[in-house]
Amino acid sequence: MNSFALETDKVSFAYPDGFVALKEIVFRVKRGEFVAMLASNGSGKTTLIKVLAGLLVPQSGSVKVDGQPLREYSQAALYQRLGLVFQNPNDQLFGATVAEDVAFGPRNLGLPEQEVQCRVAEALLAVGAEELAARAIHHLSFGQQKRVAIAGVLAMKPAILILDEPTAGLDPAGEHSMLRLLGSLNREQGITIVLATHSVDTLPLFADRIYLLNRGRVLKEGPSEEVFRDHELIESASLRLPYVSRLLHELKRFHGVPIEGLPLTLGEAREQLLKLIPDEVILPVIKEGGL
Amino acid sequence: MKQKQLVYIYLLFMAFALPSTAQAMHISEGVLPPQWAALWFIVAFPFVAWGLRDLRIKSQRDPAFKLMVGLVGSAVFVISCMPIPVPTAGTCSHPCGTGMAAILIGPTLTVVVSSIALLLQALFLSHGGLTTLGGNILSMGIVGAFTGWAVFRITRKLGLPVWSAAFLCGVVSDWATYATTSFELASALHGTSSFLKMFAAIGASFMPTQIPLGIFEGVITAGIYQFIMPRRPEVVECLGVEKPQPVIESNKAEAVV
Amino acid sequence: MSLLSEIFSDLFARQDNVLTRVDPRTKLIVALGALCAMIFSRTPLFPLAVLALCLVATIAVGVPKRLVVLRLAAPLGIASVLLLLQSVMAGTTPLWTLVILGAKITITREGFSGGLLLASRVLGGMSVMLLLSSVTPAHRIFHAMRALGAPEGWVEIAMLMYRYTFVLLDLTAEVVSAQKVRLGYAGMQRGLCSAGLLGGTVILRAMDQAVATNEAMRVRGYNGKIPLGPMPALARCDAWILGGSGVVLAGLFFGTEVLCR
Numbered sequence: 073m074n075s076f077a078l079e080t081d082k083v084s085f086a087y088p089d090g091f092v093a094l095k096e097i098v099f100r101v102k103r104g105e106f107v108a109m110l111a112s113n114g115s116g117k118t119t120l121i122k123v124l125a126g127l128l129v130p131q132s133g134s135v136k137v138d139g140q141p142l143r144e145y146s147q148a149a150l151y152q153r154l155g156l157v158f159q160n161p162n163d164q165l166f167g168a169t170v171a172e173d174v175a176f177g178p179r180n181l182g183l184p185e186q187e188v189q190c191r192v193a194e195a196l197l198a199v200g201a202e203e204l205a206a207r208a209i210h211h212l213s214f215g216q217q218k219r220v221a222i223a224g225v226l227a228m229k230p231a232i233l234i235l236d237e238p239t240a241g242l243d244p245a246g247e248h249s250m251l252r253l254l255g256s257l258n259r260e261q262g263i264t265i266v267l268a269t270h271s272v273d274t275l276p277l278f279a280d281r282i283y284l285l286n287r288g289r290v291l292k293e294g295p296s297e298e299v300f301r302d303h304e305l306i307e308s309a310s311l312r313l314p315y316v317s318r319l320l321h322e323l324k325r326f327h328g329v330p331i332e333g334l335p336l337t338l339g340e341a342r343e344q345l346l347k348l349i350p351d352e353v354i355l356p357v358i359k360e361g362g363l
Numbered sequence: 364m365k366q367k368q369l370v371y372i373y374l375l376f377m378a379f380a381l382p383s384t385a386q387a388m389h390i391s392e393g394v395l396p397p398q399w400a401a402l403w404f405i406v407a408f409p410f411v412a413w414g415l416r417d418l419r420i421k422s423q424r425d426p427a428f429k430l431m432v433g434l435v436g437s438a439v440f441v442i443s444c445m446p447i448p449v450p451t452a453g454t455c456s457h458p459c460g461t462g463m464a465a466i467l468i469g470p471t472l473t474v475v476v477s478s479i480a481l482l483l484q485a486l487f488l489s490h491g492g493l494t495t496l497g498g499n500i501l502s503m504g505i506v507g508a509f510t511g512w513a514v515f516r517i518t519r520k521l522g523l524p525v526w527s528a529a530f531l532c533g534v535v536s537d538w539a540t541y542a543t544t545s546f547e548l549a550s551a552l553h554g555t556s557s558f559l560k561m562f563a564a565i566g567a568s569f570m571p572t573q574i575p576l577g578i579f580e581g582v583i584t585a586g587i588y589q590f591i592m593p594r595r596p597e598v599v600e601c602l603g604v605e606k607p608q609p610v611i612e613s614n615k616a617e618a619v620v
Numbered sequence: 621m622s623l624l625s626e627i628f629s630d631l632f633a634r635q636d637n638v639l640t641r642v643d644p645r646t647k648l649i650v651a652l653g654a655l656c657a658m659i660f661s662r663t664p665l666f667p668l669a670v671l672a673l674c675l676v677a678t679i680a681v682g683v684p685k686r687l688v689v690l691r692l693a694a695p696l697g698i699a700s701v702l703l704l705l706q707s708v709m710a711g712t713t714p715l716w717t718l719v720i721l722g723a724k725i726t727i728t729r730e731g732f733s734g735g736l737l738l739a740s741r742v743l744g745g746m747s748v749m750l751l752l753s754s755v756t757p758a759h760r761i762f763h764a765m766r767a768l769g770a771p772e773g774w775v776e777i778a779m780l781m782y783r784y785t786f787v788l789l790d791l792t793a794e795v796v797s798a799q800k801v802r803l804g805y806a807g808m809q810r811g812l813c814s815a816g817l818l819g820g821t822v823i824l825r826a827m828d829q830a831v832a833t834n835e836a837m838r839v840r841g842y843n844g845k846i847p848l849g850p851m852p853a854l855a856r857c858d859a860w861i862l863g864g865s866g867v868v869l870a871g872l873f874f875g876t877e878v879l880c881r
Contacts, residue, residue, distance in 0.1 A: 586819065
């Protein structure tokens with residue numbers, strides 16, 4: 073038994089109209105990892121996600137979940153291991169009220185009603201939406217809908233959670249709290265998290281590893297520092313560095329500011345800059361201000 | 364003298380009926396006496412049961428079918444809420460969409476979908492009613508769907524272009540619905556006077572709005588069909604318009620998403 | 621369209637009050653009982669009494685008067701048409717004779733009272749449905765119907781339709797505005813063309829939504845059946861409410877019958 077929660081071996085997928093969406097993708101996620109697929113629009117993220125979740129069957133290559141080939145799973149067994157949250161919450165939320173919708177999965181598993189209610193309450197608590205239980209789906213805001221959609225999948229108690237663009241369409245605060253939520257699910261409940269995104273700014277804070285995808289291929293794979301180090305590759309994939317890294321990178325490249333490595337997050341960048349700024353330039357007021 | 368009186372009655376009726384043409388197709392709660400209400404329920408029931416049987420069989424073969432019926436149902440419901448300006452009446456009216464639905468999901472399932480739409484309209488929009496639900500299912504669901512569907516099929520068999528088939532489907536389903544509604548109203552309301560006189564009065568007062576409205580419905584049905592056909596041929600096929608076998612493969616539909 | 625969304629949205633049914641707390645099955649049975657009694661009634665007094673009761677209750681649970689008027693405007697129009705139509709077309713005993721522009725129009729006694737009865741039934745019936753829908757969200761009504769024996773497939777489709785109507789209404793509103801800002805509704809011909817495009821877009825979106833929702837449901841274990849949660853057992857107070865409203869309705873029904881004889 074290996075330690076991979078998800079593993080694909082040279083998976084290729086073409087749509088019936090001939091469009092090749094995935095070319096020999098090798099994608100591995102260890103148990104308990106937080107992995108991001110970083111890719112621009114139309115580069116095969118959603119297709120790969122659907123292949124991982126067994127919704128699309130690849131023409132070649134194999135997909136394994138917990139070391140076992142996907143096709144050997146029954147539907148019920150597979151979807152208790154692996155949960156999938158869609159990009160558009162409307163796709164997923166078809167129940168009339170929040171509680172009804174979250175109860176859909178557990179009821180499909182044939183659990184007794186008491187257990188169903190228990191799971192609904194737990195799942196809503198986990199995403200911080202417990203006060204929404206009796207609300208109608210059509211009265212929720214977009215951010216609330218996204219949270220409820222995640223709760224609906226968490227109620228299945230999956231060990232692996234795959235999310236397609238969980239932060240798309242959210243405001244900055246919503247984006248941050250969504251990633252924090254996923255981070256805490258990952259650390260506290262040990263859920264393996266795989267997410268697809270193209271928001272580069274917040275990602276390095278949370279993801280253990282990044283897969284860089286472009287036009288159906290894996291361009292690069294590794295910890296975020298490693299992936300972002302190759303800026304030209306990032307740009308060729310129609311993405312960019314986080315703004316703060318780009319600023320420091322340009323300072324270094326065009327102005328010769330001696331910056332070590334490539335800071336990716338705000339915190340790292342601040343540390344680096346503080347090292348370079350002479351103490352006498354810094355006003356004492358600001359220093360007292362809690363830096 | 365009698366003639367003249369009828370003309371006045373007609374004008375009077377028009378003046379009051381026109382502002383509420385949107386409701387003209389629906390028989391309002393309380394209008395049908397018990398025996399008629401019960402009769403229409405009895406007539407409508409087997410058709411709804413037939414539709415539900417189809418639903419069960421088809422969704423056993425493919426669970427996605429149920430979703431397709433529900434979603435096309437709510438799309439048609441939303442379309443039936445779209446206001447269309449009626450030039451003769453100077454007001455807005457609404458298409459029924461049953462012809463369109465019958466092309467897309469078949470007449471039996473259209474009956475199911477329109478029974479739900481009619482219930483929602485009665486409860487939440489004050490159009491139609493609960494005791495009159497049977498009568499409304501008959502006129503809007505059953506007659507509208509089956510005539511529209513039959514006309515579409517026959518015109519296609521005759522080799523006429525698709526847009527004309529869709530147009531005729533819309534026109535015929537709309538007019539057939541309105542004729543049935545008039546029939547139901549007249550038979551329930553004529554009291555001691557003659558049924559034909561009542562039928563003529565009701566029919567005549569709906570005519571100025573329903574004739575253009577039926578044509579509009581036809582144009583819109585054709586427009587919708589022309590819009591969907593080239594973009595989603597396989598879905599329309601799946602729904603059994605061009606080929607009888609309804610198999611919805613998610614991969615297949617995915618290709619064009 | 622936004623107005624429609626507002627009326628259609630069950631905002632008031634989701635508030636917490638005495639009537640929303642009653643089991644939906646009980647409310648449904650009482651409402652159906654009232655509607656049936658109404659079409660059996662032979663005097664307009666019974667429907668009018670029900671109308672008064674329902675209106676008072678609807679206002680009392682906090683539905684804005686504007687909305688009540690809006691919901692009852694169309695039925696009021698229908699009621700007046702029915703009254704006029706019956707007055708002039710049915711019966712033989714003349715009550716009043718009006719001369720309008722040289723034509724004699726006779727309003728008959730039988731016709732007038734028959735019209736009054738029909739008009740009162742329309743308004744009474746509409747007020748019952750208004751009250752029911754103001755204190756019971758749509759999904760609870762469907763749930764209750766399932767519990768009372770409505771077919772499973774019908775209830776499932778009803779729930780799906782109701783839920784996605786809101787999604788599609790939003791879409792329609794967006795497409796209409798997008799068409800309007802590009803002059804899609806200037807003139808009738810262009811208007812009809814835009815309406816066709818709009819309808820097509822709505823249906824296509826609905827089809828895509830069906831495919832996407834089906835996938836999302838499969839991932840959560842869907843296999844062709846949408847499970848409904850159980851309904852709680854009817855409480856003792858439901859029996860009291862049922863019995864009480866039965867007695868009130870029967871009392872009103874027979875009381876008004878006797879009164880009119």
